[in-house]
Amino acid sequence: MSFLNKHSFFALIYFFLIAFLGVFLRLYQIVDLPADYKFIVHTHSHVALLGWVYTALTTLIYKLYLGNASIEKKYRILFWCTQITIVGMLLTFPFTGYALFSIIFSTLFLFASYSFVWLFIRYTTKEQKRTNSYRCIHVSLWFMAMSSIGPWALGAIMASAGSGSDLYRNAIYFYLHFQYNGWFVMALFGILIHILEKQGIVLEKKSFNHFFWTINAGAVLTFGISLLWMKPPILIYVISGIGALLQFLAMVILAKQLFLVKKRMKKIGPKLFYRLLKTIGLLFLVKLFLQLLGAFPYFAAVISYNMDFVIGYLHWIFLGVVSLALLVFLDYFKLILLTKESVLIYVIGFILTEGLIFYKGFVVWLKVSLAVDYFWYLVLASVVVLIAIGNIFKDQLRKTTG
Known part of the structure; x- marks a missing residue:
């Protein structure tokens, strides 16, 4: 497994974690959980955007544009510095929300992201430009x-x-x-x-x-x-x-x-x-x-x-457009292995969760009664997405041991 495959695997770990946190957040409507809801929301959003999407995109960009630039050492150092900031946010946001240490890690991440922009502009060739x-x-x-x-x-x-x-x-x-x-x-x-x-x-x-x-x-x-x-x-x-x-x-x-x-x-x-x-x-x-x-x-x-419409829209882009595209491109460049079975389960989970989220939005808008056990259905739909990403993990492990 090349170091870029490992970096892609790290991105998938974050993807799995945010899917797990998504299920956890759905459970708040059903059972009492020993955690601050807002803190978990902050964790979920930061790891989603900065862990999964940022790591996957920058890995792809490095492979496509900087892989032949003889800056592997610089990139690896920057990658691990970036991962420290993301893990730091993952370990602080659930317990403190926006507080001293989570803000420090968030700020350090911004500086790391600026460094990646500099690497890209500095080391891409005139032909690429x-x-x-x-x-x-x-x-x-x-x-x-x-x-x-x-x-x-x-x-x-x-x-x-x-x-x-x-x-x-x-x-x-x-x-x-x-x-x-x-x-x-x-x-x-x-x-x-x-x-x-x-x-x-x-x-x-x-x-x-x-x-x-x-x-x-x-x-x-x-x-x-x-x-x-x-x-x-x-x-x-x-x-x-x-x-x-x-x-x-x-x-x-x-x-x-x-x-x-x-x-x-x-x-x-x-x-x-x-x-x-x-x-x-x-x-x-x-x-x-x-x-x-x-x-x-x-x-x-x-x-x-109507927050359900807002959440549905953001998840439509995040899960349906951005995340699916990332999975497809990572597979195309052989950084991960994506199977038809995993894609099918993922798409089913996406359709179920989006359908239920927008359904609740229409319920609020039209002022009608919400279906009995709605929140259980939403939890189960979110579990389908979690299973899909877990299945993608299984495929990667099979790839490395096969």
Whole structure:
């Protein structure tokens, strides 16, 4: 097992842990648990974004762009320093929430992430910098760095306005928006386009430029959707709607280009790889539709006061788009082994949990009765996701011992 396979395995450990914590959080609605709910939520979210997604994405980016740069020692040192900060958060957030040591580890993680951005910019070659895929990865890393303005602002906001203020909530939304819609999405597009480029499929330059600038402009403008809970001036709704439409337009531009090379795309990997790419694309289109819907005043008001819709939307992106894409790409580059059985169980778990979360959102919205034993069903659905990730673990162990 290469060191990158080991790093991918670390990412999977975090993925399993957040699935376990997800089940644990669901149980709060049924039984009394000897832990602070908010502290576990903080742990769950930090390990999800910084443990699973960050570790998986940076491992892929290193393999694709820096593997031949003769900086393995530097990268390994940075990797283990980063893991110390993540494990530090994992061991402090459940017991203290946002307190001295968890904040120290969170802050150190930010410095580690900036170091990775520097490594990428410093050691990628001039030839790599001319590719479309590089531009996507490059801007994704800048989105990641920009999103950190939110965490940096929290200290000053807590000291002045307090954790219950609008500024505090908006700082968190700023961070989440540019993580989900900037860093994650553009990095995944970059990896996909890199795969195409290595197969000799290069997107037409003019069309790619239109896609690139449109989707990034949309990512910036749609931050306004995160502010709609405050019922801002109508101009913010208009800007948010324009951003959502721009991202739709970007996907139309990209889809048109990919359709022209459809036959060649089918040959770049196994049938499962191509089918999962189409599935992820469909899930991303649903995400864009929900985003556009959220720009309308009526639906913005409904969503703002319905946490089930918010949680369902975030999990749709995290589990359905980002995590599934990461699993597919890690498997494509042989950093993990992904089987049809594991994928099937995972997708079933995803559909069940999303269906139940959105169902409760509609129950609250329409003011009707919730199904008896609903929370037990949600726990069981979350267990299916946990089993799926556990099954992926089993596949890795079988791979190394086989």
